[in-house]
Amino acid sequence: MQLDSLYQEVILDHYKHPQHKGLSPIFTAQVHHVNTSCGDEITLNLNIENNVITSLTWDGQGCSISQASVSMLSDLLIEKSLEEADVIAKSFSQLMASKGTSDGDPEILEDAVAFAGVSKFPGRVKCALLGWMAFKDAAIQSQGESK
Amino acid sequence: MSFSVANVRKDFPIFERTIRDGKRLVYLDSGATAQKPWAVINAESDFYSKHNAAVHRGAHQLAEEATDAYEGARAIVAEFIGANENEIIFTKNATESLNLVAYAMGNADKGNRFALNSDDSIVVTEMEHHANLIPWQQLAKRTGAALSWFKVTEGSRLDLSNINQVITSNTKVVAVTHQSNVLGTINPLEAIVARAHEVGAVVVLDACQSVPHMKVDVTELGVDFLAFSGHKAVGPTGVGVLWGKPELLDALPPFLTGGSMVSSVTMTDATWADVPQKFEAGVPNMAQAVGLGAALNYLSTIGMDAIREHEISLTEYALEKMLAIPGIRIIGPQNNVSRGATIAFTIEDIHPHDVGQFVDSQGVAVRTGHHCAWPLAKCMNVPATTRASFYLYNDEQDVDALVEAVVGAQKYFGRF
Numbered sequence: 001m002q003l004d005s006l007y008q009e010v011i012l013d014h015y016k017h018p019q020h021k022g023l024s025p026i027f028t029a030q031v032h033h034v035n036t037s038c039g040d041e042i043t044l045n046l047n048i049e050n051n052v053i054t055s056l057t058w059d060g061q062g063c064s065i066s067q068a069s070v071s072m073l074s075d076l077l078i079e080k081s082l083e084e085a086d087v088i089a090k091s092f093s094q095l096m097a098s099k100g101t102s103d104g105d106p107e108i109l110e111d112a113v114a115f116a117g118v119s120k121f122p123g124r125v126k127c128a129l130l131g132w133m134a135f136k137d138a139a140i141q142s143q144g145e146s147k
Numbered sequence: 148m149s150f151s152v153a154n155v156r157k158d159f160p161i162f163e164r165t166i167r168d169g170k171r172l173v174y175l176d177s178g179a180t181a182q183k184p185w186a187v188i189n190a191e192s193d194f195y196s197k198h199n200a201a202v203h204r205g206a207h208q209l210a211e212e213a214t215d216a217y218e219g220a221r222a223i224v225a226e227f228i229g230a231n232e233n234e235i236i237f238t239k240n241a242t243e244s245l246n247l248v249a250y251a252m253g254n255a256d257k258g259n260r261f262a263l264n265s266d267d268s269i270v271v272t273e274m275e276h277h278a279n280l281i282p283w284q285q286l287a288k289r290t291g292a293a294l295s296w297f298k299v300t301e302g303s304r305l306d307l308s309n310i311n312q313v314i315t316s317n318t319k320v321v322a323v324t325h326q327s328n329v330l331g332t333i334n335p336l337e338a339i340v341a342r343a344h345e346v347g348a349v350v351v352l353d354a355c356q357s358v359p360h361m362k363v364d365v366t367e368l369g370v371d372f373l374a375f376s377g378h379k380a381v382g383p384t385g386v387g388v389l390w391g392k393p394e395l396l397d398a399l400p401p402f403l404t405g406g407s408m409v410s411s412v413t414m415t416d417a418t419w420a421d422v423p424q425k426f427e428a429g430v431p432n433m434a435q436a437v438g439l440g441a442a443l444n445y446l447s448t449i450g451m452d453a454i455r456e457h458e459i460s461l462t463e464y465a466l467e468k469m470l471a472i473p474g475i476r477i478i479g480p481q482n483n484v485s486r487g488a489t490i491a492f493t494i495e496d497i498h499p500h501d502v503g504q505f506v507d508s509q510g511v512a513v514r515t516g517h518h519c520a521w522p523l524a525k526c527m528n529v530p531a532t533t534r535a536s537f538y539l540y541n542d543e544q545d546v547d548a549l550v551e552a553v554v555g556a557q558k559y560f561g562r563f
Contacts, residue, residue, distance in 0.1 A: 002168070003508040003559075007501075012560070038500050038516040039524065039531045061530050063500035064560070127500065 005117030015064040020074035024057040029141035033134040046138035070131025152542040158184040170510030178536030190441035194434040220440030229364035242278040244374035244389035249282035254400040265291035279353040325357035330479035331489035362451040382442030386435035396422040403428040458488035488537035505556035
């Protein structure tokens with residue numbers, strides 16, 4: 001079934017067992033992003049020390065795709081430098097824009113290549129990107145803070 | 148009197164196609180927009196291929212034909228809701244109709260009966276679609292008027308127990324939906340209209356979910372303004388209707404200004420044409436208005452009472468079948484009293500977006516989200532719901548397909 005390309009096991013696993021969920025009180029930036037069309041919400045706390053993501057925690061509610069995506073994002077980005085995180089975020093955005101033509105780079109995206117199937121469902125791309133948009137916003141705010 | 152759904156479906160070409168790899172289309176999203184019969188598609192197409200010209204202008208045969216077709220559509224709309232032709236204003240949709248009233252009131256000079264200030268109040272309800280909430284909320288902000296509202300009970304009905312405290316002698320406008328686009332609740336207008344008129348307020352009715360589904364007569368309802376969209380009534384997109392009592396439309400200042408809505412113009416001033424032209428600035432959506440006329444004629448031929456009867460029995464069937472699904476919570480009245488054929492629900496902790504995606508994979512089209520009624524979702528304590536909305540082309544087989552798909556979603560997402 002085509003649906004299985006959307007709901008990969010690893011995605012449903014992150015949805016059921018979200019990583020780094022629960023907001024840490026220590027952060028350099030806190031952002032709240034909402035998908036206005038469906039009401040999905042994510043609050044993301046980002047902590048950056050010496051250009052490295054030392055903590056990335058979140059809380060939220062929403063569909064399996066939005067929640068699994070931010071869970072996987074947190075796994076991927078913690079302990080990365082901002083430059084490394086930027087490369088990963090760009091790679092993920094490109095995958096989401098690929099309309100099913102890309103499998104994603106497992107060297108960069110690791111398990112997040114499972115979201116390749118989402119790019120075939122235009123209605124769900126926004127769900128997958130919600131957490132990543134929140135991260136980008138938080139990274140910009142954190143950098144503003146440190147200057 | 149009843150009709151054959153199978154025959155009705157033959158009038159709608161979209162049901163000839165399949166979706167998601169050859170599955171039968173089970174379209175349960177008419178609350179968002181209805182499918183179109185050939186009669187409407189042909190009427191719109193014929194206007195462009197045979198009669199196209201700018202209405203109310205031009206000294207040529209095509210302009211005459213276009214004007215006849217456009218004004219003919221106005222007459223059809225008027226008859227459909229028990230009104231007179233000069234009380235029908237064509238807009239682009241119900242959202243524009245409601246904004247028209249709100250902005251026009253905001254344009255009223257001091258002394259005009261519609262002028263609002265900080266002594267006045269505007270009343271809405273907690274179950275309004277954003278289109279009948281935000282225009283009033285913003286009008287209140289611009290004028291300093293207070294905004295108050297009727298709450299929704301646990302049984303998904305309007306709480307009118309404090310009606311005399313909500314609608315007071317300061318109330319100028321009461322904006323209410325005829326039927327909730329989420330809950331399906333049909334509101335008791337009699338008490339609201341009586342109290343509003345007792346204090347001299349006008350009642351603005353959002354009839355988007357009622358006019359396409361039941362016989363609506365503006366005189367019987369006693370409301371002062373009524374708005375609906377063409378596209379939810381098997382008509383084209385791009386055309387909506389505002390009806391108002393003639394003396395109120397006369398007193399109401401214009402909203403949009405420009406061509407065709409004037410009686411005279413100088414470089415520094417203008418006076419307005421009579422209603423309805425006063426509220427129809429610019430070349431209107433002509434083919435769409437003509438298509439709406441064809442749509443309402445189509446519905447009349449089937450019969451609005453027959454359509455309502457069909458939807459009542461379909462809702463009865465759907466409620467029974469859906470309430471039998473373990474873990475379902477219906478967001479709206481659980482019984483079939485004063486209720487339309489719109490059923491919103493949640494299913495255990497499976498997010499509506501995921502439910503919607505799964506049932507779509509089975510060929511069942513539903514809507515998910517907050518359905519443009521965010522405050523209502525908050526009040527019902529749900530982030531979002533899945534909504535099935537039925538119409539004249541749906542039958543019990545469609546309900547069965549929905550139920551089967553929802554149970555399938557439970558199995559699918561229960562696998563991890």
